Every structure is written in structure tokens, then in C-alpha cells.
Amino acid sequence: MLDATNRSGGTATASPRATASELAPAPVGAPPMPPRAGLAARCRRAVLSPYARLSLLLALLAGAAVCVLLFEPQRLLTHGWPPQLGGAAAAAVFAVAYGLCTVAFVPRPLLNLAAGALFGSQLGLGTSLAGTVLGAGVAFGLGRLLGQDALRPLLRGRWLKAADGQLSRHGFRSMLAARLFPGVPFWAANYCAAVSRMGWLPFLLATALGSVPNTAAYAVAGARASAPTSPAFLIAMACIAVPALAGTVVAWHKRHHLRGR
Template sequence: MLDATTRSGGTATASPRATATTATTATELAVPEGALATIPPAPFAVRCARALLSPWSRLTLLVVLLASAAAAVLVFEPQRLLTNGWPPHLSGAAAVVAYAVAYGACTVAFVPRPLLNLAAGALFGTQLGLGSALAGTVLGAGLAFCLGRALGQDALRPLLRGRLLKAADHQLSRHGFRSMLATRLFPGVPFAAANYCASVSRMGLTPFLLATALGSIPNTAAYVVAGARASAPTSPAFLIALACIAVPALAGAVVAWRKRHRLRGH
């Protein structure tokens, strides 16, 4: 049997078997000229699937869904619950659960939460109204977050190029729970805007939902109590609820004005 190499005069030469093997391997690995041109293109269905699943196609779908939801709100006018009341065939726990689900869907469709909180208090009283409103708040925030994360994040993240946008993204990505908790506690940032901004960042779903649940309690409770006691506008509970609504709003306006003043100063 011949070795892989033989030595002749101190010089290593390849054996015939090794040379033949190398030549065969090189022939097998060589790509014939024009072979790439003979590869058939991807099927039409595959190309359509790729186009439909592209980041901008998903973002377009998100915009269409949100626009349709907002149009549905304008048609059905959920604010009529404040005047017409809840459907009579729904009562008890079923009504509370149904309202929480409807609350979550309405927040995704940009219905103002103060209106929904007032309606929860007027329909179910303080305790059940607060539970239903908080459940709807977390549900709506989670739905908006998941929609934004699945349909909008890939297309929008490359657009975060400005200094303020990068700073906000860094804050939400690195300190998500703390930042979202502060956003929920102090009014000023729209609920839906905070949801979709968090979904574009790298913040996790669990800290987002936990911060939303904890941070929404004071403001939600104030509106629910105001709705429950609206029939007695001079009662202490109603006046305290109004104070709890007005003071954080005023504090948020002052903080926003001071931050804006500092930015202008620089």
C-alpha cells in the first residue's frame, strides 16, 4: 500500500492515490459555469408569503387594524354607556367580566381611559368598578403591546435615530419597569402612546404589565370613585376623588413645563 506522501531526495511528493482523491474531490466541489442560472426561482406562493410577512407589510396591517378599531368606536359610540347604562340581560360577575373585556378592546381603539373609568364607577360602584377597570387596563395594555411588538417593532426600530428617540428607547429598554411605572403614575403621556412606545423598545412584557397594573391604581381609583359618586357631587368622597385627579394632572403639567424650559435653555 502506498503512503499519502513519499520522500525522494528529502522532498515530499504526493502519492498517486492522494493525487487522484484530491482531483476527484475538486471535480465534485466545482460549480459548473452557468449552474446558478439554471436554479429555478422561488415559487410564487413563497414570494407572496415573504412579502406579506415583511416588516413594512406587518406595520401596514397594524395601521389598518387600529384605524378600523377607531372607526368602529366612532360608529358604536361606547360613551353612551354613561347615559343608557349596561344591557339589562348582563348582570353580576358576567357584566363585570364583559365590561373588562370591552374596556381592553376600547383602549386599543384609543378610547380615553377617563371616560371608561367613570363609566365603570357609574355602572358597578367603587369596588367592582375598580376591579373591572384595572383588569381592562392591563388587558388593553397587553393587547396593544403584543400587537406593536409583533407587527410594528421590526419596521420602526431602524427609525429610532434622533437623540430624544434613542434616549427614550434606552430608558425603556434598560429601566423598563421603573420608567413605565412613572409614566402610569403621572398623567401627561397618553395611555396608547405609552403602550406602543414600550412595544417598539426591548422592554419585556412581564415588567410592562406589572408596572401598568401598579401605576394605574391611583388614577383609575380616583375616576372610578368620581363616577360612582357623581350623583352626590358635594360628598367628601367625590371631592377627594376630584382632588386626586386634579393634583397629579397639575403636577405633571408643571414637570413637563420645567423640562421644556430646560431644553429650551440648552
């Protein structure tokens, strides 16, 4: 009756049933993304962004360096190993501490000397190599996980691109040369390899093999430090000095060659 009267009067009015359906509220799950979910997604993207991960890596490295300054692991050379630790347990603990110290930029020669002085030539060499591979793996993993995405877009210089291409295409050979060459800092090689596309296996294998000569020389020197005139100590010092001198000469000639170009 209401619809018919409205038609006769010339006035169009929606039926009560139509009005109720049009004014019905939308379902609760209709919005595509609630405000809270959108905020959580933006926060997650910000936390997981490449630059946030790079900032976390820098903070971790800075914290590790501060811990090294506070605890002074170089005191092992003067105070010796804690007496309550001995044998295989001491070697295992030292290898783990060695690896963490290399991540915190403690020079490996100092740690190699300490390993030789504490455990002798053979066990000191094995412990140092285990710590070297462990520290290199931790640094490589941190750099690959936290720094690669943020740093790769910055590889625009000619030298940086050349180094990245060399490490990516010839990973094992390049890393083996970097470990054998005494002028390349251990931590720098780790993080450069992490930014490149080098694989895990070539990196770790080249690190283990390339670190043997230099590590052995320092371990023997540390073990024979009490007899500085012994043939073993003198040979070890020669094995340390000759590669360092050769590396310095090569770096000097490369420097002049690059300036000339």
C-alpha cells in the same frame, strides 16, 4: 462497424449509444426552484416583511377607531348597561370591552367613570384595572409583533434613542413612572414599550401597579357622581386634579429647560 468506418474515413462521429445518453431529457425534479415556488416565496416574504406588518397594524387600529366612532361606547355614561347583563358576567364583559376600547384610543378616564357609575367604587376599580391590563397587553403584543421590526430602524433621533434605552434597560421603573404621570397617553406608552426591548412581565406589572391611583380616583368619582358635594367625590376630584396640575407644571419646566439648551 460504423465507428471503425468513421475512423478510417477520418471523420469522428459519436456512437448512437453516446448520442442517446447526451440527448436524454433531465429528470423532472432537477430544477432547483420551479417558477411557481419562487413566486410563492417572494409573496410570502412580501407579506411578512416589517413594513407589510406595520401597514396591517395601522389598518387594524384605523378599523378599531372607526368602530368606536360608529358604536359610541361613551353612551354607557348616559344610557347605562344593558339590563340583560348583570353581576360577574357584566363585569367580565365590561373588562373585555374596556381593553378593546383602549386599543382603539378611547380615553381611559371616560371608561373609568363609566365603570364606577355602573359597578360602584370597588367592583368598578377591579373591572377597570382588569381592562387596563388587558388593553395594554393587546396593544403591546400588536406593536411587538407587527410594528417593532419596521419602527426600530427609525429610532435615530436623540430623544427617541434616549427613550428606547430607558425603556429597554429600566423597563419596570420607566413604565411605572409613565403610568403614574398623567401627561403620558396610555396608548403612546403601550406602543413605545412595544418598540423597545422591554419584557412582557415588567410591562404588565408596572401597568397594573401604576394605574391604581388614577383609576381608583376616576372610579370613585363615577360612583359618587350623583352626590357631587360628598367628601368621597371631592377627594376623588382632588386626586385627579392635583396630579394633572403637577404633571402640567413639570412638563412646562422641562419644555423651557430643553429650549434653553
